[in-house]
Amino acid sequence: MFFRVIAKDRLPDLVRGLSTEFEVVGPVAKGEKFVLAPIEDPASLRLDYDTTVLPPKKWFFPPEETIMRFRVADNEVVDDEVYAPPRVLFGLHPCDVNSLLLMDNVFFGKYVDPYYRARRENTLIVGVSCTPSDTCFCNAWGTDETHWGFDIFLSDIGDSYFASIRSVKGAELVDRHVESRDITDEDTRLFQERTAAFKAAFSNDVDTSQLPLLLDAKFDSPIWEAFGEKCLACGACSMVCPTCYCFDVHDELEADQQHGRRVRTWDSCQFKEFAAVAHGQNFRDTRASRVKYRYYHKQWGYLSKFERVLCVGCGRCARACKANINPVRVVEALQTGVVD
Amino acid sequence: MAPRVVVVSLASDFGCQVQLTNMEDDLLDVLGLMDLTYWQLASSGHMPDAYDVAIIEGAVTTTEHVELLKDVRSKAAAVVAIGTCAVTGGIPALANTAGLETRYATVYGGGVAVAPGRIAPAPIDSIIDVDYHVPGCPIDTAEFLRGLSRVLQGLSDHMPDQMMCASCKVSENACFLEVGTVCLGLVTRAGCKAKCPSLGRPCTGCRGIAPDANLASAREVFARYGCDPASLASSLLVYNTAAEVTA
Amino acid sequence: MDTIMRGTHVSGAVPESTVNPYRPWPARITSIMDLTPQEKLFELRLIDSDAREAFDFSAGQFVExxxxxxxxxxxSISSAPSKQGFIELCVxxxxxxxxxxxRKQCGDIVGLRGPFGRGFPFEEMKGHDVLLVAGGLGIAPLKSLINHIHDDRHDFGKVTILYGAKKPDEVLFRYQFDMWQHRDDFDLMLTVDQPDDTWEGEVGLVTRLFDKIDVDPENTYGAICGPPVMYKYVIAEMRKKAMDVDRIYVSFERRMKCGIGKCGHCGVGHQYACVDGPVFNYWEAMNLQEAI
Incomplete structure (x- = not known):
């Protein structure tokens, strides 16, 4: 990899420079929280954010998206173009950078999702280092580190950023838009020191031993009934999850009933109708079975295909869940058999 | 042949029918799809004897309403309930909470003859079968259009069963419960795209309790966030029946 | 740029990455047959001739x-892969x-995507006896396999078909099966739970028919499709006949939206019915939570 050092007070130059070529999206304050939104002024960029309400997936796989327009009379598709402006996601934390790699496995592959792909190919990723909050547990999955999946990654080393540059495009943009210098041994020492402090700052230590196997062996464990009692079935966990990709598809007609659009929307396996078929059979009728499925799929279903768990430990679901279902506690309960 | 449509009013403030007139952009398209034979709010004609679709606003509050509904059901191929008054009993059904007669006595005083033939306010489908439901107080015009489209295509009724909370997250709204403000989004039927919280007001539950709502857990959530657990039921009473809010 | 999908059968000038797997091909309804009061058999032909020729499927696969x-x-597709140029759907x-x-008429146009999923292992079944068991609408995907075997009959040993329906007027493809009951190259048995005055055949659940058949366990492949409740009992009968767990094939119905392993609706245990199935062998199914 290629490394440069960028002084913190020069960073606005990079944002302004990128804005001349791209739509720049980054963390900004919304009330007490943060959201990923277009950056008009580099000063509004809040690289000190803890986490955003919604993860970066919304910029690749929007909550609601027209996937094609059609004409009713002859059942013909009239448009399935994708609008994908050149964009930079500026300031993603390691968990979120890694989440996109997990989403790629689903939306690429044998059948390529053209809507996701168009946006993914037109979007550059600039990551930034972070400080663990009390809901973070990326350390459990190794997603606290980024090795690829970004164009530029900015690690805070005090007055400067230790910038790891992954792509030609990233190198060109740094070169073109911001003053930077080569790294020194002292920069690398600072980077190691900061990394050690980051690793030591996690308050959660999740025992993931034999998790896929335990999910099977304890499939009938009473812990799921206990979580099912608490679960509000609201689906908030899935909406805020950077790796939940499930969607629903429906058709909507224009007022004239002659034209319409096929729309896909985010869906959740926590919704009761998620696994119900037309004849009335529902394969996951109870909240307990649905909570269980969410974990079963993330820690084993996805793993069985892609050799990674479908979780990056961002903690958004723990923050969003009004019923206090925290994945760290769920995994603990699975290990111990006890729900506190 | 375009379906013959009537719009019928029971007990309500006509707010949902006013919403229909607010569909400026689509109104002409919509009117072009149907033969609107009767709409009390917009014309002075009489109810015809034959029609295909009956759109009904309002709760059932009198014996006259009951007879009207039975007549409508015998004539219409499709009955569409619009607005929460029609779908759950809505605001009119609040009169039931302390006993109907007690309420009347409190409001009107004793010995005054008001509302002859009055009955306990109720949703339409407590009297007749309803084919389509468009909840909301008032209805959302886009949702009404989607519902109307399903009526015209002969598709099934399609009220969302989920809770509103998820749409609030999608809108990245601040959570009212987290600051101790009563918000009913965690048990209220989705479909409004979290309109009120997105405008800075908590959910008042105007679409009714979602069939999949977990009220027991919601009470615990209220307690945890410093809202009186009993306020869940009392707040829900505005748009739901007493039996539903204590489930 | 050609942005039309072709599912698994992309070939020639259209690179796979440029096709839209969500975009349906227009297809014309070329025949409609009433099978029962609830079910009709539709024959569909893709309008684009290249797409029609490229449409290559195996029994047990499905379309959107x-x-x-x-x-x-x-x-699921009911016609046999050996019949080219059209597909039949029993709906x-x-x-x-x-x-x-x-409500569509002959000549109307609908959209088709596919074929999707993993079908029955037709080539692997060749050279063996086959025992096919269907319940209700489960005959729809098995019909494809039955007809494919019929068209390659000399490649198979004994072929036994057990089919149970609730009532006589719910027996699907009866026009064909009534004739087949008299053939000596197919051992076909029909049964109904609720017979009427006209029914002269077997009465009771499909599992009752196992008493009447002989199975060579060393040499028989099984295929099962029916309502979810049926699998457990039919598999138990096959196991009683000492059939191998990995030679019993089941086809699962699950909710599906995309058909290509993305929307998540058809999860069954750790797999997706749309891409990993809908056909699984029983060993695989035993290792799938929530499957049977």
Missing amino acids: LSVFGVGEAPI RNAGDVTGALH
Whole structure:
């Protein structure tokens, strides 16, 4: 990899420079929280954010998206173009950078999702280092580190950023838009020191031993009934999850009933109708079975295909869940058999 | 042949029918799809004897309403309930909470003859079968259009069963419960795209309790966030029946 | 740029990455046959001749059928892969999309995507006896396998078909099966739970028919499709006949939206029915939570 050092007070130059070529999206304050939104002024960029309400997936796989327009009379598709402006996601934390790699496995592959792909190919990723909050547990999955999946990654080393540059495009943009210098041994020492402090700052230590196997062996464990009692079935966990990709598809007609659009929307396996078929059979009728499925799929279903768990430990679901279902506690309960 | 449509009013403030007139952009398209034979709010004609679709606003509050509904059901191929008054009993059904007669006595005083033939306010489908439901107080015009489209295509009724909370997250709204403000989004039927919280007001539950709502857990959530657990039921009473809010 | 999908059968000039797997091909309804009061058999032909020729499927696979304005539904293919140029879909009027399809006329156009999923291991079954067990609408995907075996009959040993329906008027493809009951190259048995005055055949659940058949366990492949409740009992009968767990094949119905392993609706245990199935062998199914 290629490394440069960028002084913190020069960073606005990079944002302004990128804005001349791209739509720049980054963390900004919304009330007490943060959201990923277009950056008009580099000063509004809040690289000190803890986490955003919604993860970066919304910029690749929007909550609601027209996937094609059609004409009713002859059942013909009239448009399935994708609008994908050149964009930079500026300031993603390691968990979120890694989440996109997990989403790629689903939306690429044998059948390529053209809507996701168009946006993914037109979007550059600039990551930034972070400080663990009390809901973070990326350390459990190794997603606290980024090795690829970004164009530029900015690690805070005090007055400067230790910038790891992954792509030609990233190198060109740094070169073109911001003053930077080569790294020194002292920069690398600072980077190691900061990394050690980051690793030591996690308050959660999740025992993931034999998790896929335990999910099977304890499939009938009473812990799921206990979580099912608490679960509000609201689906908030899935909406805020950077790796939940499930969607629903429906058709909507224009007022004239002659034209319409096929729309896909985010869906959740926590919704009761998620696994119900037309004849009335529902394969996951109870909240307990649905909570269980969410974990079963993330820690084993996805793993069985892609050799990674479908979780990056961002903690958004723990923050969003009004019923206090925290994945760290769920995994603990699975290990111990006890729900506190 | 375009379906013959009537719009019928029971007990309500006509707010949902006013919403229909607010569909400026689509109104002409919509009117072009149907033969609107009767709409009390917009014309002075009489109810015809034959029609295909009956759109009904309002709760059932009198014996006259009951007879009207039975007549409508015998004539219409499709009955569409619009607005929460029609779908759950809505605001009119609040009169039931302390006993109907007690309420009347409190409001009107004793010995005054008001509302002859009055009955306990109720949703339409407590009297007749309803084919389509468009909840909301008032209805959302886009949702009404989607519902109307399903009526015209002969598709099934399609009220969302989920809770509103998820749409609030999608809108990245601040959570009212987290600051101790009563918000009913965690048990209220989705479909409004979290309109009120997105405008800075908590959910008042105007679409009714979602069939999949977990009220027991919601009470615990209220307690945890410093809202009186009993306020869940009392707040829900505005748009739901007493039996539903204590489930 | 050609942005039309071709599922698994992309070939020639269209690179796979440029096709839109969500975009249906227009297909014309070329025949409609009433099978029962709830089920009709539709014959469909893709309008694009290249797409029609490229449409290559195996028994047990399914398509996504679109009626624009109403939506999409997964439907298993009932005709045999050996019959080219058209497909047949046996469709129960059970929802909005299937209801809209039932209201269509011959000559109308609908949308098709597919074929999708993993079908029955036809090549592997060759040279062996085959025992096919269907319940109700489960005959729809098995019909494809039955007809494919019929067209390659000399490649198979003994072929036994057990088919149970609730009532006589719910027996699907009866026009064909009534004739087949008299053939000596197929051992076909029909049974109904609720017979009427006209029914002269077997009465009771399909599992009762196992008393009447001989199975060579060393040499027999099984295939099962029916309502979810049926699998456990039919598999138990096959196991009683000492058939191997990995030679018993089951086809699962699950909710599906995309058909290509993305939307997540058809999860069964750690797999997706749309891409990993819908056909699984029993050993695989035993290792799938929530499957049977």
